[in-house]
Amino acid sequence: MKPLLIPALIMLACSAPAAAKDYGQHGTxxxxxxxxxxxxxxxxxxxxxxxxxxxxxxxxxxxxxxxxVNRPEPVAGVAHAASYRSWPFDPTISAERDIADDTGRIIIARGTRVNPLDTVPLRAPLVFLDGDDNAQLAWANAHYGKTNAKLILVRGAPLALMKARQRRFYFDQGGALVKHFGIRAVPAVVEQQGRVLRVTETPVRTGGRASS
Incomplete structure (x- = not known):
């Protein structure tokens, strides 16, 4: 250290600390x-x-x-089917991370492709309908009335229909399912075919407004 800096440092170390001072009240x-x-x-x-x-x-x-609750918001963007349309839907997903069991053993490695249908099959068809259209309701009853198909509305009053027809009706809140399967028109049916799902839109005769 330079000789001239030493006295300055000693003076700073020995100097007394500054004291706080009350200057009183100034202004109103x-x-x-x-x-x-x-x-x-x-x-x-x-x-x-x-x-x-x-x-x-x-x-x-x-x-x-x-x-x-009685009449949920209709799913936007879903029309009445004007033509027949059918396509396969592959539900296979790719694991984004390693999946381990409760002991820490890796059971599904990251990047592995998994088809849910291999372990959890679709046990009943999913039938998407406009619950306000009598023709679609009649079509669904004729084709699926005696089955365990799940009737899923994109428009209508599910509780009133359940009471009137003595059958459970569901509602695709927010259109999550039709968006997932790419459904643009109803009635539409999702069924399992081997390791894929088959999605089909089928036109029916336009009916009047359903009474429920």
Whole structure:
């Protein structure tokens, strides 16, 4: 170290620490006059409760929920089949990571191609329908009425149909299944053929609005 730096370092090490000093109040201080946000919210809720508005809001929400359960939002982009269309659907997937059992032993290595149908077959056809179309409902009853096929609506009122026809109906919420299989029109049927699925769209005579 250079000789001239040593005295400077010694002086810095020995110097007394700076002391904090109160310089007093400068300028005018004003009280906070904005209302407390939590108090505003509490007052608003109290007012809604007292006027009965809370009960009315809850009832409207309940009625909307019941309406959505009875008649879910129709699946967008699905038309009535105008022509016959059929194609194979291979459900094989490629494992994105190693899959191990509870002892840590690798049972499926990353990159392995797995066909779910090899272990879990499709036990019943999946029949996609417009539940508001009488012709499609009649077609489904004629072809699958005495089978264990799963009737899946893309439009309509499943609970009302179950009550009227004494059979379970499902609904493709959000169109997840029709998107997965590439279905663009109904009625459509998904059935297993060996190690693949066969998807078929079949036109039927247009019927009136279903009564349920």
């Amino acid at each position: 201080l004003w009280p906070v006059i904005e209302p407390d946000l939590l108090e505003q919210i509490k007052a608003r809720l109290t007012h809604l409760e007292a006027t009965g508005e809370t009960a009315r809001i809850n009832e409207r929400m309940r009625q909307r929920t019941i309406a959505r």
